[in-house]
Amino acid sequence: xxxLAVLTAAGCGSGRTGGGxxxxxxxxxxxxxxxxxxxxxxxxxxxxxxxxxYQFLLNLPPGETKPKPDAAEKCEFTSPTVYTCTLREGLKFxxxxxxxxxxVKFSFDRMVGINDPNGPASLLGNLEKTExxxxxxxxxxxxxxxxxTFPAVLTTQAGPIVDExxxxxxxxxxxxxxxxxxxxxxxxxxxxxxxxxLVEYKANPDYNGALGTPKTDSISTRYYxxxxxxxxxxQNGDIDVAWRSLTPTDVESLRKSDNVSVLExxxxxxxxxxxxxxxxxxxxxxxxxxxxxxxxxxxxREALATNVYKDTYTPAYSSxxxxxxxATEPFKDIYGAKPNKEAAAKFLRDAGVAAPVELNxxxxxxxxxxxxxxxxxxxxxxxxxxxxxxxxxxxxEWVAYQRERARDAYPLxxxxxFPDFSDPDNYLTPFFAPNNFLQNHxxxxxxxxxxxxxxxxxxxxxxxxxxxxxQTDLARDHISILPLLAGKQIAVAGKDITGLQETxxxxxxxxxxxxxx
Numbered sequence: 192x193x194x195l196a197v198l199t200a201a202g203c204g205s206g207r208t209g210g211g212x213x214x215x216x217x218x219x220x221x222x223x224x225x226x227x228x229x230x231x232x233x234x235x236x237x238x239x240x241x242x243x244x245y246q247f248l249l250n251l252p253p254g255e256t257k258p259k260p261d262a263a264e265k266c267e268f269t270s271p272t273v274y275t276c277t278l279r280e281g282l283k284f285x286x287x288x289x290x291x292x293x294x295v296k297f298s299f300d301r302m303v304g305i306n307d308p309n310g311p312a313s314l315l316g317n318l319e320k321t322e323x324x325x326x327x328x329x330x331x332x333x334x335x336x337x338x339x340t341f342p343a344v345l346t347t348q349a350g351p352i353v354d355e356x357x358x359x360x361x362x363x364x365x366x367x368x369x370x371x372x373x374x375x376x377x378x379x380x381x382x383x384x385x386x387x388x389l390v391e392y393k394a395n396p397d398y399n400g401a402l403g404t405p406k407t408d409s410i411s412t413r414y415y416x417x418x419x420x421x422x423x424x425x426q427n428g429d430i431d432v433a434w435r436s437l438t439p440t441d442v443e444s445l446r447k448s449d450n451v452s453v454l455e456x457x458x459x460x461x462x463x464x465x466x467x468x469x470x471x472x473x474x475x476x477x478x479x480x481x482x483x484x485x486x487x488x489x490x491x492r493e494a495l496a497t498n499v500y501k502d503t504y505t506p507a508y509s510s511x512x513x514x515x516x517x518a519t520e521p522f523k524d525i526y527g528a529k530p531n532k533e534a535a536a537k538f539l540r541d542a543g544v545a546a547p548v549e550l551n552x553x554x555x556x557x558x559x560x561x562x563x564x565x566x567x568x569x570x571x572x573x574x575x576x577x578x579x580x581x582x583x584x585x586x587x588e589w590v591a592y593q594r595e596r597a598r599d600a601y602p603l604x605x606x607x608x609f610p611d612f613s614d615p616d617n618y619l620t621p622f623f624a625p626n627n628f629l630q631n632h633x634x635x636x637x638x639x640x641x642x643x644x645x646x647x648x649x650x651x652x653x654x655x656x657x658x659x660x661x662q663t664d665l666a667r668d669h670i671s672i673l674p675l676l677a678g679k680q681i682a683v684a685g686k687d688i689t690g691l692q693e694t695x696x697x698x699x700x701x702x703x704x705x706x707x708x
Contacts, residue, residue, distance in 0.1 A: 215409030245351035271336035292323035297355035456695020457514035460678030481542030517658035521666035633671035
């Protein structure tokens with residue numbers, strides 16, 4: 192997903208509802224639910240209720256990076272293009288309707304058929320057809336063979352199983368109608384729904400899946416329009432947990448509070464900037480590569496993480512963040528963790544590039560967080576302090592930004608990324624394959640071959656070796672993007688809340704079931 196979290200929502204409120212009389216827990220967030228219908232939900236705000244209320248064939252329990260059976264009892268490739276899942280016995284939705292292979296087939300056929308512009312159907316691009324062979328057996332036929340990412344795709348927002356007796360096959364269903372029909376089979380059911388104000392969940396006693404029995408029976412989510420009110424409420428004990436998104440300044444302040452604990456975990460978010468391979472400076476490809484290498488040798492990621500983001504981000508030395516299988520740090524290994532002016536100057540000198548090089552660097556201030564202006568001002572200062580660059584820094588609002596970057600208007604420009612699924616391929620293929628979403632004119636046959644090989648290699652050790660090698664090759668020989676920062680997950684909780692750390696893992700799933708007091 193290219194979009195970072197949308198910071199909207201309504202209402203906050205006051206009064207001690209955190210904990211309530213029944214020992215329930217209240218989680219605060221500024222993220223916004225777009226839709227409870229999986230066919231129209233492809234955003235972080237909607238992922239939160241989906242994680243609690245819907246069941247998936249495969250899921251990611253806390254701390255796991257490999258998909259585990261959820262509604263499925265087992266899933267496996269039965270041929271290079273056929274992936275077969277056997278369901279657990281006796282599954283049912285909270286309304287009493289049975290959850291069978293017919294439900295699964297309906298869910299995937301519906302997702303692909305509706306193909307909502309706001310939905311995640313694009314993640315199922317390799318799915319040819321879904322069949323219900325018997326009540327407990329689902330067979331997926333794939334277009335391409337040995338797709339090692341398909342199990343991970345089943346854990347994404349393309350994968351929730353919906354009730355075929357409730358959802359219409361050909362259109363998106365209204366949120367309130369969904370809640371009333373109780374078509375949930377996940378760890379929790381939604382029992383009260385005031386969209387983007389207050390949502391109440393109760394543990395589902397019939398849930399049988401990978402996430403286990405919830406530790407707390409009652410959880411509520413309170414939605415905030417501003418981070419300031421959420422910060423004050425968690426500090427004062429009016430909510431139990433604050434989750435997405437507090438500002439770096441909020442987090443720094445809360446670290447000093449005796450009332451709360453600030454917890455961190457690895458995050459899937461990546462901040463980076465992109466080189467347009469055609470329009471960036473340089474008279475030929477060799478000069479352009481030298482300029483990219485000189486820039487890679489001049490940026491101080493640690494300073495950005497500490498001074499701009501108060502250590503809520505960590506330096507990123509690869510497009511694959513640390514914590515993912517096969518992640519390496521080739522930009523650190525090749526160009527160093529600290530700026531190296533001499534090395535940068537040599538790259539330019541050896542390629543015959545005259546300094547200072549003029550760089551037109553574009554960023555966006557209304558989509559990737561309020562600190563983007565400070566971040567890119569710091570990058571400009573870092574580059575210019577070498578004496579090798581002169582940076583023209585410009586900002587554009589998001590709608591125009593998206594349009595203009597695809598028209599080759601920006602030689603260098605800011606981007607951000609959240610993963611679609613918890614697999615290193617999701618930080619490689621979308622960026623570096625032919626016709627990649629960046630549209631920055633990067634295409635290399637050797638890299639394409641490596642990406643094809645890793646995504647179809649069934650041997651895990653061999654696959655990870657390819658993933659490690661392609662990261663090195665990209666950093667050493669290409670640099671079509673420059674990774675800058677990886678986002679930590681930050682959550683703040685009252686001192687009596689336990690279990691929160693368990694869910695702060697690279698899957699980026701916030702699972703209510705681990706929380707207790």
